[in-house]
Amino acid sequence: MPEDPIAHSELAALTRRFEQVAEKSDREFGIIKSDLTAVRLQVGNLDQKVDRLEDRLEELGQKMDRNQAQIVALLTRLVGQDPNAG
Template identity: 75%
Template sequence: MPEDPIAHSELAALTRRFEEVAEKHDREFGIIKSDLTAVRLQIGNLDQKVEALDKKIDRNQAQIIELLTQLIGRRPDAG
């Protein structure tokens, strides 16, 4: 059976298009993967900052409680 040059050329064009789209998807997937990694790092940094703020809030609350406890029983005019 002889080869059909038109069918052969169309098949080559379709193959080329498929490969181009596959390459584009691979690049886009790589970009998304990279962005996701960056987001994960930022979330990790935010978690550390939130933890540090929680500790600072706890210290401040403890200081406030200590000061309020010291004020209990004092007369307002005692200074």
């Protein structure tokens, strides 16, 4: 059976289109993969910042507790004293 030139040209055109789509898909997948890596890095950085913020908040809470205890101790000493004595 002789080869059909129209069929060959259609097959070549389909092959080119398939290769173009595959190439575009590969590029887009690479872009998505790169973006995903960037997002993972940002999430990791945010996670570290949240951990540091939690530590700072805990330190601040402890400092507030100490200051409050000092205020209570000072007020307790002042109770019953004559304000005019001095």
